[in-house]
Amino acid sequence: MVFIIKNDHDHYGMTQVTKQTTQQIYPIGNKQMQMLLYQPIGTANKHQVYIYQKSKDAKKKSHTQTTDTSNKVVKVSGSTHMVTNTTRWEYKSDAAKLWFGISGENHKFVKRQNILYVNKSVQVLSVQQAKALKKMMASKSYQAKLKTQAKAFVAKQVMVAMKKNPTMSTADRAKIIKQAEAEFQAQAVKNVLKQIQK
Numbered sequence: 426m427v428f429i430i431k432n433d434h435d436h437y438g439m440t441q442v443t444k445q446t447t448q449q450i451y452p453i454g455n456k457q458m459q460m461l462l463y464q465p466i467g468t469a470n471k472h473q474v475y476i477y478q479k480s481k482d483a484k485k486k487s488h489t490q491t492t493d494t495s496n497k498v499v500k501v502s503g504s505t506h507m508v509t510n511t512t513r514w515e516y517k518s519d520a521a522k523l524w525f526g527i528s529g530e531n532h533k534f535v536k537r538q539n540i541l542y543v544n545k546s547v548q549v550l551s552v553q554q555a556k557a558l559k560k561m562m563a564s565k566s567y568q569a570k571l572k573t574q575a576k577a578f579v580a581k582q583v584m585v586a587m588k589k590n591p592t593m594s595t596a597d598r599a600k601i602i603k604q605a606e607a608e609f610q611a612q613a614v615k616n617v618l619k620q621i622q623k
Contacts, residue, residue, distance in 0.1 A: 441535055443512045450507050451478040452547045453486065458614060459547045461498070461505070462555055466491060475541055476552070477507075494537040498549055501542045510538045548618060557621045571613055579605040 452459035453476065463473040475489045475496055489496050489507075512535040543549060550558070561567055582605035587593060593601075 439514045440517050441512050442515045443510050446509050446511070448479075448507055448509070450487075450505055450541070451481050451483070452505060452543075453478060458558075459544075460555060461541065461543050461547055461549045462552050463496075463549065464488075464552045472496075475539070477505075477541075489539050489541075490537060493534070494539060496539045496541065498541045498543055500545050502545055503542070505544045505547060506542050508540045508542070510540075512536050550618075550621075554621045558617060561617055561621065574613075575606065575609050578609045582608075 452461050454460045462476040464476065466472045466474060473496060474491055475498075476486050477488070479487050514533045514535060579602055583598065583601055586598075586601045590597075
């Protein structure tokens, strides 16, 4: 009877076993802006639930668990994936299982840790920041401002390239314009992210 109580209270005859699983996860958004979102739980912002997709074209979003789970984000140069370490109680031996098996403690969940390995190109934003980003990008005045700045940036880049090579072909000039537009867009995204992450 004493050992049954010890098993029930202190998990006598049992040990914690951790199993690891890995799954590919996908960021939310498009090619220009890929995001992994998180929603803080509680007011202290000590715990977050991370929102992602299980496939590139998933219509439904998935998220990490909300209870007895810790989440950690690690930026990597490789693919975005999640490693989950799940710890459960298991009996140390068949004898312990025979004696205490009726308690229903076998495989009882203890804790879970998710490590989200996120590619450096993916932005990790709170749901609130993502909403602010969407609102800013949808603003007509902001779009008009960006268009004017983009024109000036591209013109400047072309002028610099033409000074270096006055006999530049039309194809080379088109290449410079394309590169300048991509550079400006990347810089604009960085500036927007700086503003919303303040």
